[in-house]
Amino acid sequence: ILNVEQSPQSLHVQEGDSTNFTCSFPSSNFYALHWYRWETAKSPEALFVMTLNGDEKKKGRISATLNTKEGYSYLYIKGSQPEDSATYLCAPFNTDKLIFGTGTRLQVFP
Amino acid sequence: DAGVTQSPTHLIKTRGQQVTLRCSPKSGHDTVSWYQQALGQGPQFIFQYYEEEERQRGNFPDRFSGHQFPNYSSELNVNALLLGDSALYLCASSLAIQAGYGYTFGSGTRLTVV
Numbered sequence: 001i002l003n004v005e006q007s008p009q010s011l012h013v014q015e016g017d018s019t020n021f022t023c024s025f026p027s028s029n030f031y032a033l034h035w036y037r038w039e040t041a042k043s044p045e046a047l048f049v050m051t052l053n054g055d056e057k058k059k060g061r062i063s064a065t066l067n068t069k070e071g072y073s074y075l076y077i078k079g080s081q082p083e084d085s086a087t088y089l090c091a092p093f094n095t096d097k098l099i100f101g102t103g104t105r106l107q108v109f110p
Numbered sequence: 111d112a113g114v115t116q117s118p119t120h121l122i123k124t125r126g127q128q129v130t131l132r133c134s135p136k137s138g139h140d141t142v143s144w145y146q147q148a149l150g151q152g153p154q155f156i157f158q159y160y161e162e163e164e165r166q167r168g169n170f171p172d173r174f175s176g177h178q179f180p181n182y183s184s185e186l187n188v189n190a191l192l193l194g195d196s197a198l199y200l201c202a203s204s205l206a207i208q209a210g211y212g213y214t215f216g217s218g219t220r221l222t223v224v
Contacts, residue, residue: 042217043114044200046212097158097168098153099155102150
């Protein structure tokens with residue numbers, strides 16, 4: 001059974017703060033790592049798909065890094081805004097399916 | 111271009127009943143995966159359909175079954191509902207030749223079993 005862990009479980013920050021979350025996964029049989037942003041009552045929105053060790057991807061104020069050898073990925077948000085409030089899910093793609101972590105719930109206060 | 115559409119959005123059923131949830135994939139996608147998200151957990155993989163066949167299955171009992179139609183849409187059926195089946199059910203579509211990339215999710219069906 002593939003165990004995907006995300007930390008912290010929840011995070012409350014002030015507007016303007018920068019923050020980061022961690023996703024840990026078994027490094028064997030790795031193919032790709034997905035990050036999703038999920039706002040309440042909406043569908044999960046794809047942020048990044050990363051495949052190579054050392055991959056770094058950026059989308060506006062959000063960026064992510066990948067270490068496939070040690071099995072972790074970091075998601076960074078620079079200068080958090082209230083609209084960044086959401087649950088951030090990571091999911092390694094393994095044996096033809098996505099395996100999700102429990103997510104990090106971010107709340108950004110104005 | 112419509113993304114993934116799921117229906118209904120909410121559903122209340124009584125224990126022991128049967129339920130059918132529906133999913134229309136994103137245009138151009140041929141693979142549909144179903145996930146269950148129970149309270150406090152991440153989405154758990156139920157099964158995946160491609161070419162109208164179940165291609166793989168997660169750790170869910172046989173009460174959970176599905177179907178994929180020639181137009182790639184899919185149904186998830188749950189028989190003999192238990193209180194523990196109360197959850198958000200997500201459908202995701204993708205393209206088989208791009209396995210590992212390009213998943214598009216619907217906004218889910220919230221099932222409550224009473």
